[in-house]
Amino acid sequence: MNIHVLTLFPEMFQGPFQESIVGRAMERGLVSIQIHNIRDYAHDKHRMADDYPFGGGGGMVLKPEPLFLGVEDVKSRIADESSPQRAEDAQVVLLSPQGEVLTQEIVKEMTSHPDIIFICGHYEGVDERVREHLIDREISIGDYVLSGGEIPAMVVVDSLVRLIPGVVGDTESLEDDSHSSGLIQFPQYTRPSEYRGWPVPPVLLSGNHQEVHLWRRQQSLRRTQRQRPDLLARAPLSPQERLFLEHLGE
Ligand SMILES: C[S@@+](CC[C@H](N)C(=O)[O-])C[C@H]1O[C@@H](n2cnc3c(N)ncnc32)[C@H](O)[C@@H]1O
Known part of the structure; x- marks a missing residue:
């Protein structure tokens, strides 16, 4: 997967994209992440990327020219390095608190695009002409407002990179992650088996994989009902699991 990010603050990406899973995925060539400075595409006298809003009001607005030129430049590089078709198919995503709120389902769907350009x-x-004529998708990371799209872009990129085959060694752990199966994850424990008098549930030490699997599934169901009941309506559950949840409420 090839990821491009257009930003006014390229330095912000240095730490987060060099460390941990994303950094290792880049080192291993599983993902390429290129950061582009929007100001490099501002060609007026003062290289201004923003200007006052028409109609008045506080704050500044990012101008259309540098964003259109930036996306066009990135697409022409994709065309040169891959093919014109790949450039045309690249998904252009605006990070914005007005967009569809990111979910694991959206993340999975986005991994089908080999090239993504984030603004x-x-x-x-x-x-507004950027929204109307340049982007394919508008993504929010939640119903609150941040100062810029940089942290949201890092959030989306991290969630995408985890799903690229080979990035996370143990694919089972991805399947168990909260939201992957429509539920939140079961409780996890590690050594020691007793800490300050609090023991690990005995079933996890039993070595019986079937019982461990059943216990974990039931814990996921319990937790989801307690902490995120809104998820249950859409979760793919068996009739027995629905019955289990009904009995929990009694
Ligand atoms: C201060 S916000 C602008 C908010 C804008 N005035 C509005 O009400 O929709 C500046 C930038 O931060 C980013 N941003 C802020 N909150 C975000 C969120 N929840 N999800 C994604 N991007 C966000 C967007 O790129 C946005 O253009």
């Missing part, structure tokens, strides 16, 4: 807004946001 990080700042200040009061971006000129």
Whole structure:
């Protein structure tokens, strides 16, 4: 997967993309992440990427020119390195608190795109013509407002990279992750088997894989009902599991 990020603050990406899973995935060539400075595409006298809003009001708005030129430049590089078709198919994503709220389902769907171009807004946001004529998708990381799209871009990129085959060694752990199966994850324990008088549930030490699997599934169901009951309506559950949940409420 090839990821491009257009931002006014390229330095912000240095730490998060060099460390841990994303850093290792880049080192191993499983993902390429290129950061582009929006200001490099601002060609007016003062290289201004933002300007005052028409109609007045506080704050500044990101101008359309540098964003259109930036996306066009990235697409022409994709065309040169891969093919014109790949450039045309690249998904252009605006990070914005007005977009569809990111879910694991959206993350999975996005991994089908080999090339993704993220646009990080700042200040009061971006000129509306960017939304209307440049982007394919608008993604929010939650119903709150951050100062810029950089942290949201890191959040989305991290969630995407984890799903690239080979990035996380144990695919079973991905399947068990919260939200992968529509539920939240069961409780996890590690050594010691007793800490300050609090023992690990005996079933986890039993070595009986079938019982461990059943216990974990039931714990996921219990937790989801207690902490995120909204998820249960859409979760793919068996009739026995629905019955189990009904009995829990009694
Ligand atoms: C201060 S916000 C602008 C908010 C804008 N005035 C509005 O009300 O929609 C600046 C930039 O931060 C990013 N941003 C802020 N909150 C976000 C969120 N919840 N999800 C994704 N991006 C966000 C967007 O790129 C946005 O353009």
